[in-house]
Amino acid sequence: MDVTATTPSPTPAAAQTPRRNPGPSWGYRFLRACDRILPEFIFRPLRALGTAVALAHMPAQRRHSRAYLATVLPLPPTLLDVFRHFFAFEENLMLKLRVANGRAHRGVFAPGSGPNDFAGWLGRDEVALLGTFHVGDSDLLGFLLGGYERRKVYLVRLRVANSHDTEKLGALFGEWIRFIWVNEPAEMIFALKEAIANPEGAAVAMQCDRADYSSRSEAFDFLGARRLFPFTIYHLALIFQKPVLLSVGVPGAPGESVLHSSPIFRPIVDEPRAAALARARAHFQNFLHDLEKLLRAQPYLWFNFTPLNPPVSP
Numbered sequence: 001m002d003v004t005a006t007t008p009s010p011t012p013a014a015a016q017t018p019r020r021n022p023g024p025s026w027g028y029r030f031l032r033a034c035d036r037i038l039p040e041f042i043f044r045p046l047r048a049l050g051t052a053v054a055l056a057h058m059p060a061q062r063r064h065s066r067a068y069l070a071t072v073l074p075l076p077p078t079l080l081d082v083f084r085h086f087f088a089f090e091e092n093l094m095l096k097l098r099v100a101n102g103r104a105h106r107g108v109f110a111p112g113s114g115p116n117d118f119a120g121w122l123g124r125d126e127v128a129l130l131g132t133f134h135v136g137d138s139d140l141l142g143f144l145l146g147g148y149e150r151r152k153v154y155l156v157r158l159r160v161a162n163s164h165d166t167e168k169l170g171a172l173f174g175e176w177i178r179f180i181w182v183n184e185p186a187e188m189i190f191a192l193k194e195a196i197a198n199p200e201g202a203a204v205a206m207q208c209d210r211a212d213y214s215s216r217s218e219a220f221d222f223l224g225a226r227r228l229f230p231f232t233i234y235h236l237a238l239i240f241q242k243p244v245l246l247s248v249g250v251p252g253a254p255g256e257s258v259l260h261s262s263p264i265f266r267p268i269v270d271e272p273r274a275a276a277l278a279r280a281r282a283h284f285q286n287f288l289h290d291l292e293k294l295l296r297a298q299p300y301l302w303f304n305f306t307p308l309n310p311p312v313s314p
Helices: 012-016 027-037 040-057 059-072 079-100 118-122 138-149 164-172 185-196 232-240 273-297
Strands: 106-109 129-132 153-157 177-181 203-207 217-222 225-230 244-251 256-261
Touching: 027 040, 027 079, 040 079, 059 079, 079 138, 106 138, 118 244, 118 256, 129 138, 129 232, 138 153, 138 203, 138 244, 138 256, 177 185, 185 203, 185 232, 217 273, 232 244, 232 273, 244 273
Parallel strands: 106 256, 129 203, 129 244, 153 177, 153 203
Antiparallel strands: 217 225, 244 256
16 A cells, blocks of 8 residues: 555544455465366356456446456447456466465566666666556566565555455465554554665555545646546655655466566755656656556556546646
C-alpha cells in the first residue's frame, strides 16, 4: 500500500473491523489442496467455474472491472471480458500459491534492461525505494527479489484478514522479506524511517497506484484522462536522498515473470525542490505511458477491482 507522513488515524469502527480479502477463510487452503491432488486438465475448469461463481457474487468488483475495461479495450467490454479479467486475477493468485508450495519460479528482465534501471541497481549495494503497481506478477516479484537476488526487501503493506498467499510467501522468503504494515499510521511512519535508514542495503517497496492511502497525490495522464496517483514515494526520495525505481511484472515463459522497469530516478544534492519535483513528475509520467502500453497489449493484468484512479478537471 501507499505511504504518507500525514495519513489520518483510522476511525474506531475501521480499527475494530479489519479489511479482508473476498472469499471464504478456507478458500486458499482448498485451492492448494486441490492443486496437489487434481490434474491440471480437471483443476483448471474447476477454477474457471469458481471464478464464474465469484463473478456472480461480487457486483461492485464486477462494475469496477467493466469500467476499467471500457477505458482500455478498443470495443465496449462484454461479460466474457469481465470474466477474463477475474480469471486472470485468479490465475495470478494460483501462481503465488504454487510458488508458496515450492514451485520453482524466477524473475527475468525485459529486453533492453541495462545499467541505468533495475538490472543495474541489483548489482550495487544501495538502498532504493521501489514503486510498483497491482499489475500482473508484480506482487510475486517483490518476494522473488529477495529469494533469487539475495536482496533484503521491506514490503509496505496493508494487513488484511484472509491473506494466506502473503503469509505463506512471507514465511518462505522470510530470510530476506520484512513487512511494514500501514494499518497503524503512527507506528508505520517510524518503521518506514527506520527501514529506509537501514545499514544492510535493503530496498523499500511500496504500491503506487491506489490513492486511498496517500495524502500526497498528483494528477497524471493515464488511460485517456488526468488521473490521481500517489506521489509519496518521490517526497520520501527527496527527504532521504534515495533513488526511485518503478517496475511491474507480467507473465512470461512457463516458470518466469518478466520485469519491466523505469530508469533510475536520483535526487541531486542541493537541487531546488521545484526542479526536483518536476523531474520526479516526468519520471512517473514516462513510466505510466509505458504501463499503459503494456495494459493495452495485456488488458486483463490490471488487478485493481476498485474504482479506477479518479479523473481530475484540466
